[in-house]
Amino acid sequence: MIPENTGPAAVIVLAAGAGTRMKSRTPKILHEIGGRSMVGHALLAARSVNPRQLAIVVRHERDLVARHVAELDPAALIVDQDDIPGTGRAVEVALQALDAEEDLTGTVVVTYGDVPLLSGELLAELVATHQREANAVTVLTADLDDATGYGRILRGEDGTVTGIREHKDASDAERLIREVNSGIYAFDAAVLRDALTHVTTDNSQGEKYLTDVLGLARKAGGRVAAVVTADRWQVEGANDRVQLSALGAELNRRTVEAWMRAGVTVVDPATTWIDSSVTLDEDVRILPNTQLHGDTTVARDAVVGPDTTLTDVAIGEGAKVTRTHGSGAIIGAGAAVGPFTYLRPGTVLGDTGKIGAFYETKNVTIGRGSKLSHLGYAGDAEIGEDTNIGCGNITANYDGEKKHRTVIGSGVRTGSNTVFVAPVTVGDGAYSGAGAVIRKDVPAGALAVTVAVQRNAEGWVAANRPGTRSAELAQAATTDSSSTPAPTEEGK
Structure with a gap:
């Protein structure tokens, strides 16, 4: 004092x-x-x-x-x-x-x-x-x-x-x-x-x-x-980078120790770095190899890490952030992020929402309970509540000159590999089929599909890739199929 x-x-x-x-x-x-x-x-x-x-x-x-x-x-x-x-x-x-x-x-x-x-x-x-x-x-x-x-x-x-x-x-x-x-x-x-x-x-x-x-x-x-x-x-002063590093390590040791004494669990202080400006509540849990920078704030009962770097990120009560790199983002209470997630500035994830593995987000607002579970990109977008974005979905927000917004309503369900070509709006409760490319607005409650007829060019591999392993296996499969005897009346 x-x-x-x-x-x-x-x-x-x-x-x-x-x-x-x-x-x-x-x-x-x-x-x-x-x-x-x-x-x-x-x-x-x-x-x-x-x-x-x-x-x-x-x-x-x-x-x-x-x-x-x-x-x-x-x-x-x-x-x-x-x-x-x-x-x-x-x-x-x-x-x-x-x-x-x-x-x-x-x-x-x-x-x-x-x-x-x-x-x-x-x-x-x-x-x-x-x-x-x-x-x-x-x-x-x-x-x-x-x-x-x-x-x-x-x-x-x-x-x-x-x-x-x-x-x-x-x-x-x-x-x-x-x-x-x-x-x-x-x-x-x-x-x-x-x-x-x-x-x-x-x-x-x-x-x-x-x-x-x-x-x-x-x-x-x-x-x-x-x-x-x-x-x-x-x-102690810092006249060279060796002294600077030593002072930085000592400052971090003191910062981490002070937070532990204030009720924060730091599993591995040696691999945890917390800036002087960071704010943590009681019962926060910090896992190994975590760095918290800038004006990052973490609310009670949240779990951060391992292998996470956050700058100017606000994390709500009880949220979990795993193996994530993020800056300028807001994560709601009870939400889950990661692993291997990249949160760019302007990302707002609502309470109990999810941004999952191998996802990148930027300038996007995601409503309460909505889930972007894996393998996608959401940028310049607004997503309502209780919406499920399927695997491999992306918002195509850039036309080469300007950025455009995608608006997806509440209760929406999208199939795998859906592409939203902005500007576009998807109404509440709408669905999209797998592989859909959404170029036009989708009314509430509608199913959006972009169907292309599948055509099988039989014998294409043998004709265009002769001598390859694929051609050999295809030939063997064709031969086996043609040599199988037809069932007799008795066998039927």
């Missing part, structure tokens, strides 16, 4: 880095885990602490990142980092932009766009501690078993933070320290504003370091403290 606090004056999300180690044309912070971009996770955590303002500092692929941020959080202030490098400069330009909106007083939180597992609860704890202790700076730190490469937290006898020692500069004794700097801070706005005016680029990298603010704050008499987390994943 998020601790109570008054909320910070602002949260600044740093997202200007190029992320070259990703080796990608996509900006690092736009790479996704759990169905959401890394910066999307960062913005969600930032908003959860109720800041008065939220700013995000951008530079690399600026327009692409800015568009993405605007889609996720239109109220976020987009700030451009200038040519002066460093985290200190990034925060400085953000603070200047925020001050232009209002004269900031209170707490300013600084976090990053590539730390996707940072939770709102931990950020809120950082803010609450900072405000309760009236600190000048509060650092979020983590205890690591292996702190190699991280800046170590140095503390005084009173427990306050006296400094941050980079690994390369640390003594042997300091390298034994397990507490490391996450780079995430809560600042007093006035302290931060003043300290940044004294931060210089006089260092080996020629950058303005945000860490310099801590020493300046202490020199000015401010208190620098820390909030320690034992959960290292919450402060």
Whole structure:
């Protein structure tokens, strides 16, 4: 639960880095885990602490990142980092932009766009501690078993933070320290504003370091403290695809575990992937090799899987979805889908309906209790209630230029391999014969058949395929038939 606090004056999300180690044309912070971009996770955590303002500092692929941020959080202030490098400069330009909106007083939180597992609860704890202790700076730190490469937290006898020692500069004794700097801070706005005016680029990298603010704050008499987390994943960043994959796996593990604790059965967590945005009810059952993405929702007592991938699909209570790939679909209560079914966007299956094996659907509404059991295609169609669509039926909806709709009423029964050539309407209670090609509307209660007279061309195989196995078998069958003696009167 998020601790109570008054909320910070602002949260600044740093997202200007190029992320070259990703080796990608996509900006690092736009790479996704759990169905959401890394910066999307960062913005969600930032908003959860109720800041008065939220700013995000951008530079690399600026327009692409800015568009993405605007889609996720239109109220976020987009700030451009200038040519002066460093985290200190990034925060400085953000603070200047925020001050232009209002004269900031209170707490300013600084976090990053590539730390996707940072939770709102931990950020809120950082803010609450900072405000309760009236600190000048509060650092979020983590205890690591292996702190190699991280800046170590140095503390005084009173427990306050006296400094941050980079690994390369640390003594042997300091390298034994397990507490490391996450780079995430809560600042007093006035302290931060003043300290940044004294931060210089006089260092080996020629950058303005945000860490310099801590020493300046202490020199000015401010208190620098820390909030320690034992959960290292919450402060882990992703600099390459190996780290991204590890963070994604950990996020999924947490997501799956949280749903299990909330009353969802996940038979094989190791092969189940659930996006952060998915919603599941109690007593849902997820079978192995299932992926649930986007805004997928699954109601109570539904069973999903195995071998199923769904994106933005709503599943009703008690429905069963097996070996199905679907997106943008609605599946009613008690309905059954699969196996080997492809649900494309716009598919709506009514309660207790069925879409069976080897079926593809798109932009189709199927009424309550209707069944499309196997081997077919239904697109741009409306099917009423309690209709049974036979094996091998298709709606021929495309004439080469335009799509057309097929309307099939309630209580309809269609024979195998019926083709509906749209636009066409079939009335309630109508039937079609096997192999019918429906080009004209069928009245309610009518039987539609398209009959072609069967003609047998005897001897065709022997004449046209001589020497084949078929010809040999046909010849043998003909010979056997002709040599069978006619029954005698006694035999009759």
